[in-house]
Amino acid sequence: MEKIAVFAGSFDPFTLGHESVVHRSVDLFDKIIVAVGVHSGKQPLLKIESRVRMIRDIFEGHNMIFADYFEGLTVDYCRRVKATHMLRGIRTAADFEYERAVAQINKLMLPEVESIFLLTSPEHTPINSTLIRDIIRNGGDASQFLPKGIDIRNYL
């Protein structure tokens, strides 16, 4: 059976920490789909299409890593793309509590898909999208927190 992992998130923007999670789990799966979840409500920094394009640019040349987006529940998206696993990165103990609840609820709703977690590297631990977004919005230079070669101005 093909092993297909969905790595879902807001990715607003996709950071160095997210990239590291994908690279470090690449040999566990046959296919990884980085899927931008669409949530109404919050005022985003980047448009959905820009986020998908940015992820595509970052993983150009990796033919088993795909970028996509979805509306609705993550479990419904996983069902649609026949995912066998959900991939998650955890940074902090606060993250952990939330991730645990989500994973356990997902497991109850879609028992055949298992959630797999990677912890961020020490130097990526403080990097969260909210802080990075704040830097970019205030005109600061966030390039050290983004994947190499990414110029955020191309996606704003």
Next chain:
Amino acid sequence: MEKIAVFAGSFDPFTLGHESVVHRSVDLFDKIIVAVGVHSGKQPLLKIESRVRMIRDIFEGHNMIFADYFEGLTVDYCRRVKATHMLRGIRTAADFEYERAVAQINKLMLPEVESIFLLTSPEHTPINSTLIRDIIRNGGDASQFLPKGIDIRNYL
């Protein structure tokens, strides 16, 4: 003196976890009031009246459990209904930090009312109203997280 507990919350919606907290503390009090707190701002899933009606339906036949709603501070409501205790459920360590601050502030403002905590059962730990609300909003089936016999469509 009559022992009256107020179990206050948003209850949007009232979950299996909330129900368990009430049932497990029933023999400690003479009267439990499940009180929906009205907060402006957040876009709710259920109207206040629907939440109160839902709680009433769940505890039908239990003549010492009451459903109500209130605006303003919980301590003011407690004073009004002559509560002797506040009842709270705690799910996670993150909950705990917040609940502790609230309980300690309440104690300073209304020293005669004591806060009593129950921990959720393991199988109810991941059930929080935010996740459940998200499932319902996206057309998912959340019935396994709601009290038995409750059809959420009757309250939307």
Next chain:
Amino acid sequence: MEKIAVFAGSFDPFTLGHESVVHRSVDLFDKIIVAVGVHSGKQPLLKIESRVRMIRDIFEGHNMIFADYFEGLTVDYCRRVKATHMLRGIRTAADFEYERAVAQINKLMLPEVESIFLLTSPEHTPINSTLIRDIIRNGGDASQFLPKGIDIRNYL
């Protein structure tokens, strides 16, 4: 049915924080048993008998509060004294994680006994027996962390 709460712990020594938990839950129960759990292994500060005597002295005149000790599992002791509730105080998020595991395991082993939690008052939050024991062992003055009127030298 008589409501009997067991407040079990090492109580080495019994602190101001422990005392506050008992006083604040006195009107919920018909009887509270403060029960010193005997654990081999750790080098205690106070002998079991001294701890029981100290607790007895602290609650002298309260005829529904009893001091006792027990060996073995807390659930077995609860069964023996026909407890209906276990009483616990929680100080910190770290406490919480541990207390939750214990309460959930106990609930699985003895479903008819419910665990009830009180949070410590802000000024009692830092008081834990390990730190107090350390102060006493090093000849420091710990009286401000112990119940009023208790001279620890009478129990060493």
Next chain:
Amino acid sequence: MEKIAVFAGSFDPFTLGHESVVHRSVDLFDKIIVAVGVHSGKQPLLKIESRVRMIRDIFEGHNMIFADYFEGLTVDYCRRVKATHMLRGIRTAADFEYERAVAQINKLMLPEVESIFLLTSPEHTPINSTLIRDIIRNGGDASQFLPKGIDIRNYL
């Protein structure tokens, strides 16, 4: 070199806990700037000018403590006022996780400024601006959580 600390925050309102952090670090620095950060979005209780005025009133007569406000990133403000340190208070473990991320990101963006932390006193631990704001908005009396002599009605 002059030691200049920036104590940045929303301070909506400035509480007893904030005041204690400033007083307890006064002898470490030559100058402390209490700087209200301007964030669009959230509906504030107090206007920026009122918050600055309130802080000025609280520290009247302390000629090394200044009140100010700023827009944009804290690191940019620190650069502007030639700060050598950032001063922070931590109340809870949840605070800690967030504060650590912010401090580590700030350190990467502005390595020459060090973040210094003080923990709140036990009796100030439950006091957070969100809860206090809620009390005031609902017409409750929050004076016991505010610096002595401060009448919140003068700043609303």
Next chain:
Amino acid sequence: MEKIAVFAGSFDPFTLGHESVVHRSVDLFDKIIVAVGVHSGKQPLLKIESRVRMIRDIFEGHNMIFADYFEGLTVDYCRRVKATHMLRGIRTAADFEYERAVAQINKLMLPEVESIFLLTSPEHTPINSTLIRDIIRNGGDASQFLPKGIDIRNYL
């Protein structure tokens, strides 16, 4: 390249929670080695050989799951058996903090081995070996926390 996961731990005893972690990750690897780490010092409940035998009994018939034991550092053992991954279960936020430090240190010492985490199911969250050991030592019945068909008396 063969994907070999090491699931290292004290396993004193191996619980229902441990078993679930192995079963849920079986399709990610070609081979899983459940490896009992030998630590001098703590007074164990089960001898090393008994723990290995118990694990072997539990996974009898699964020809890609192996039981072993090792002395010294986990990273050295991983090097010896040519592991590509370390497998870990996380139960609580307190676990998380410790697991993160261990995983990050291991990554620095053996960069080619990635740590993969699974979260326990809600009903397994309270099950930790220390509590189970305590129950068994005090003559309690811990069979509901152990893998099906395991009679602990055969391993004591």
Next chain:
Amino acid sequence: MEKIAVFAGSFDPFTLGHESVVHRSVDLFDKIIVAVGVHSGKQPLLKIESRVRMIRDIFEGHNMIFADYFEGLTVDYCRRVKATHMLRGIRTAADFEYERAVAQINKLMLPEVESIFLLTSPEHTPINSTLIRDIIRNGGDASQFLPKGIDIRNYL
């Protein structure tokens, strides 16, 4: 008044993380005393004298940083050396809970000494003495976690 900070700990061994805390707070104080606390009980890796010698070697040439050791309570040692501050590093949320309790108890016993906290840098966060000690005891190479130029074999 001279500002004297005591940085107390077991320092078994003194790590890169400890060194960073000292260097980053050097300009806040007139004198920093790195003081090894003597605790009976635990089986140490390094003798007290070796730890003091190692700290002395690390800070050779810094004439305001001193190495010392003490028995008994930290507050008593602080009183003896006329400390004005206690200096502490915090790595994780679990550390935080413990550090807060210690700092608050110390403040009650010795109100004139203030505790000042620095957070570890991201890359030092996983480095704790227990893990490092474990590596060294098992013959692993821990040099990347120790201050530059330190050969642990000179202190064993």
